Amino acid sequence: MTISTWPAGWSHGWDGPWYRVRTDAFEVSFALDDEKDIDLICNIDVFVRLRDGSSWSATIFTxxxxxxxxxxWSETGxxxxxxxxxxxxxLIVREPGLRAMTEVIVGLVESEEFSQVFQRTDS
Incomplete structure (x- = not known):
């Protein structure tokens, strides 16, 4: 498994079936198999809890x-x-990997575009 260099101030690691990343603004939970290389992930469901307690989800693809x-699909019809x-x-991103995907989420939160991209899952 490749080990990413993560930004200072972020905590990350396995929590049961989830790989969780915590930043100052949110916690993101990635649903994946622990045998996958986290730097090569290119299609994954993510769940985000913002600092205000709201819950959000998306599927991220490279x-x-x-x-x-x-x-x-061109072969299967x-x-x-x-x-x-x-x-x-x-959400389509350019680079694979959980760190790169988390960086995109950080950017969406900072630019206030997050709620336009992610689906709110709580009321």
Missing amino acids: LAEVGRLMDR EAQDGRYFWCSDG
């Missing part, structure tokens, strides 16, 4: 993973033979 899925990609709670 651009390469979207291409791979569309190529596969899904999504009109892979001619489109759609996901109601999807």
Whole structure:
């Protein structure tokens, strides 16, 4: 397993079936198999709890993973033979890995775009 260099002030690690990352603004929980290399993850469900206690979710894909899925669908016939990609709670990022994905979430929170991208899961 590759070990990422994480920013100072972030705590991260396994918590049962979850890989959790805590920053000053939120905690993000990644649902993944502990045999996966966290630096190579390219398609994952994430759950975020903001500092205000609100809960949010999204599925994060890399651009390469979207291409791979569309190529596969062109052979299976899904999504009109892979001619489109759609996901109601999807976020597409350029780089793989949990650290890179967390950095995008940090940017979304800081730019106040987070609530436009993630789906709120509490009332």
